[in-house]
Each structure stands twice: as C-alpha cells, then as structure tokens.
Amino acid sequence: MDFRDLRYFETIAELQHVGRAAEKLHRTQPALTSCIRRLEEDCGFPVFERAGRGIRLTAAGQVLLKWAQRMRFDMEDAKLEIAAIGSGLAGHVRIGIVPTAARFLLPAAARQLLQEGPDITLRTVVGLVDKLNSLLEQGELDIVVATETPTAPGMVSRLLAExxxxxxxxxxxxxxxxxxxxxxxxxxxxxxxxxxxxxxxxxxxxxxxxxxxxxxxxxxxxxxxxxxxxxxxxxxxxxxxxxxxxxxxxxxxxxxxxxxxxxxxxRFVVTYREKGYLSAATLRLIDLLAQG
Structure with missing residues (x-):
C-alpha cells in the first residue's frame, strides 16, 4: 500500500465525502476515487459504502483506518526522534490539559521547563477529558493531563497528583x-x-x-x-x-x-500513546508535573 493513498484515505474517512476531501487535499475527485480503488484491491474488501449523500466506512474500512493512523504515527514519530538526535532539551511539546490542572499544575512545571530549555515551545489545549483524549488518539497531542478515567487500548497513564x-x-x-x-x-x-x-x-x-x-x-x-x-x-x-x-x-x-x-x-494522570515517541522535553515536563 502507498503511504500517500493511506493519508488520503484518512481524510476521506474523516469527512465522509470524496468531494470535500478533494477540496481539502487539493486533489481531483477521480484521483481520490482511484486511491480508494487501489486500497480496496489491496485489501480485498470494500472500505466505503454509500450513506445518504456521503459515504461511511465499512467494517474493513474501520480496520484499515486504525492501521493507517498507526502507520502515520510511527512515521511521524520516527522523523521526530531522528530530528531530536543531538538536540538536547529542545523541541515542541503539545499538551492537552483540564482546567484545574492547567491552573494549579502546569504554570510552575512550564516555568521550570522553559528555564531548563529556552528553545522549547509549548502548545497547550485546555478542555474536557473526552475531547482531549480524542485529540490524543488522532495524534494531535503528545500528552493529556486530566482526571483519571479508564485507559483506552494503546494508551499508558501515569499518576501525577491527587x-x-x-x-x-x-x-x-x-x-x-x-x-x-x-x-x-x-x-x-x-x-x-x-x-x-x-x-x-x-x-x-x-x-x-x-x-x-x-x-x-x-x-x-x-x-x-x-x-x-x-x-x-x-x-x-x-x-x-x-x-x-x-x-x-x-x-x-x-x-x-x-x-x-x-x-x-x-487523581490527575498524564496519558500518552504506548508506542508513541516522547521527546526529551515532553518527558521532562511529565517529571516536573509529577513534582507539582
């Protein structure tokens, strides 16, 4: 399977519409239709079915989406890990955090982190745990700090504070x-x-x-x-x-x-993808949050 086909497939699955996916990806609809056909030939099963004016994933499509996302995460993590070689305590940390933890745990930890690594950048998303966990699963966040809930498959949680x-x-x-x-x-x-x-x-x-x-x-x-x-x-x-x-x-x-x-x-916990790459800056931030 072609990685580009899988990336296009993710967007089509997200929007559930070939036309809107074509606009977002700046590709023609026939090009995306050919992409779907190639994936279905490789899988041996249809990956989409009609649903009103749009389309939706079949059971086979849902399985393919899971593995397509995992492959994308692995490739992105590999690039990040290679780029981090020799860079020391630097990089970009994407953290999702619930409001109380953002108020009482994050400020001191962030201050210490930025003192230790002046070139580190932070992107903070404050929200409710369900939304944050969804962003983590989609690869939009590196870690989520929230109140403890059952840990989803493929995720790891670590206690930070009570x-x-x-x-x-x-x-x-x-x-x-x-x-x-x-x-x-x-x-x-x-x-x-x-x-x-x-x-x-x-x-x-x-x-x-x-x-x-x-x-x-x-x-x-x-x-x-x-x-x-x-x-x-x-x-x-x-x-x-x-x-x-x-x-x-x-x-x-x-x-x-x-x-x-x-x-x-x-209990407040930090959650991250079990096999995902965590930069040195992210690991240091987790340690600092646990000290708060």
Missing part, C-alpha cells in the same frame, strides 16, 4: 452558622457544571444514594474556573477543588463546607 473536591460557599453564608449536614445543603441554591460533567454527576449521585433531592442549580456553567469567584460574590454553594481555597486570583471570602459525604478524592 486532588480533593469539596463543597464551598461565601464565608458569610448562613450555612456556617451551625454544623451543617448533607440535608442542610438541599436548602440552598448552587452554581455547578452541567449534568454529564464528572464532578456534577458524582455530587448528584451522592444525594441520590441518601434519598435526598439533588442540588437546586441556579447557575450552570461549563467554565469550572469561574465558579470559585462566582460563589464568593453570591449566596450560592458550589463544588470544586480544595486547591482554590486561598489561591491567588480565585477571589476571596469563601471557604469549605466540611462534610465527609461531599469530599471527593480524584
């Missing part, structure tokens, strides 16, 4: 006038992430298990780092990392509601 998530409110909130219970938390309104976010689901299930109403959410935001500052200015409760308590720039005047039932322990 984190504690707690309920918090303005220090002036009336909930601090006594010794609060889990039931007391149901009397107040909250600022939380939307359902489906890991922290929100964990908290909702905590109330479910004790047959109590779920939090009454008045403000819902996907921007997790906004919540500490928001609750310091309102009478709302929220649920976020204990690291925010007393952190500079998080806002002031809020504190933890100390309840064992709503204290969540989670």
């Amino acid at each position: 984190d504690v998530v707690v309920v918090a409110a303005s220090a002036k909130h009336e909930i601090f006038s006594g010794k609060p219970t889990l039931r007391d938390l149901t009397k107040y309104r909250w600022a939380l992430q939307p359902p489906g976010a890991p922290l929100r689901d964990w908290l909702d299930h905590t109330f479910d298990r004790r047959r109590l109403p779920r939090p009454d959410v008045q403000v819902e935001s996907t921007m997790l780092l906004m919540l500490p500052t928001l609750i310091a200015e309102t009478g709302l409760l929220s649920f976020f990392s204990r690291r925010h308590l007393g952190a500079k720039g998080s806002g002031s005047g809020f504190k933890e509601v100390p309840l064992k039932e709503t204290t969540m322990l989670r």
Whole structure:
C-alpha cells in the first residue's frame, strides 16, 4: 500500500465525502476515487459504502483506518526522534490539559521547563477529558493531563497528583452558622457544571444514594474556573477543588463546607500513546508535573 493513498484515505474517512476531501487535499475527485480503488484491491474488501449523500466506512474500512493512523504515527514519530538526535532539551511539546490542572499544575512545571530549555515551545489545549483524549488518539497531542478515567487500548497513564473536591460557599453564608449536614445543603441554591460533567454527576449521585433531592442549580456553567469567584460574590454553594481555597486570583471570602459525604478524592494522570515517541522535553515536563 502507498503511504500517500493511506493519508488520503484518512481524510476521506474523516469527512465522509470524496468531494470535500478533494477540496481539502487539493486533489481531483477521480484521483481520490482511484486511491480508494487501489486500497480496496489491496485489501480485498470494500472500505466505503454509500450513506445518504456521503459515504461511511465499512467494517474493513474501520480496520484499515486504525492501521493507517498507526502507520502515520510511527512515521511521524520516527522523523521526530531522528530530528531530536543531538538536540538536547529542545523541541515542541503539545499538551492537552483540564482546567484545574492547567491552573494549579502546569504554570510552575512550564516555568521550570522553559528555564531548563529556552528553545522549547509549548502548545497547550485546555478542555474536557473526552475531547482531549480524542485529540490524543488522532495524534494531535503528545500528552493529556486530566482526571483519571479508564485507559483506552494503546494508551499508558501515569499518576501525577491527587486532588480533593469539596463543597464551598461565601464565608458569610448562613450555612456556617451551625454544623451543617448533607440535608442542610438541599436548602440552598448552587452554581455547578452541567449534568454529564464528572464532578456534577458524582455530587448528584451522592444525594441520590441518601434519598435526598439533588442540588437546586441556579447557575450552570461549563467554565469550572469561574465558579470559585462566582460563589464568593453570591449566596450560592458550589463544588470544586480544595486547591482554590486561598489561591491567588480565585477571589476571596469563601471557604469549605466540611462534610465527609461531599469530599471527593480524584487523581490527575498524564496519558500518552504506548508506542508513541516522547521527546526529551515532553518527558521532562511529565517529571516536573509529577513534582507539582
């Protein structure tokens, strides 16, 4: 099989349309049709089938896509590793990272890394774990720093740090006038992430298990780092990392509601492709993150 045919095949599979792939690749549709025909002759099976106005991968096409991506990763990693010979602590690091880790783990590690290797460049993508893992699988990122989830096949995860998530409110909130219970938390309104976010689901299930109403959410935001500052200015409760308590720039005047039932322990891990190439700069950044 020709590597160029496989690269074109990846783009066609991504867009599920030969015409759009031709525009993106600056090739003619007949050229891409010939590419597909050659791959199907080599495989002995059709790799695409009609789907409405577009096309989609067959079962054989899905297998071919997996191996085409793996071959591309290997070739790109080989070029990077060869280029790195004799370059020392240098290069470009592509890191995906969740917001809390970006706030509390990355800055000190990045500062130390850039001091040790002034020619290193960083590309940082901050987002949610599912999106970041998808970019890692596609080869768009070198590593992902996120809360621990089941490790996908072909990936490796390494523990970096533990984190504690707690309920918090303005220090002036009336909930601090006594010794609060889990039931007391149901009397107040909250600022939380939307359902489906890991922290929100964990908290909702905590109330479910004790047959109590779920939090009454008045403000819902996907921007997790906004919540500490928001609750310091309102009478709302929220649920976020204990690291925010007393952190500079998080806002002031809020504190933890100390309840064992709503204290969540989670772990930050770094994930990367098991057989992928990691530059010396990337490996050093992982070590520095683990020290944070």
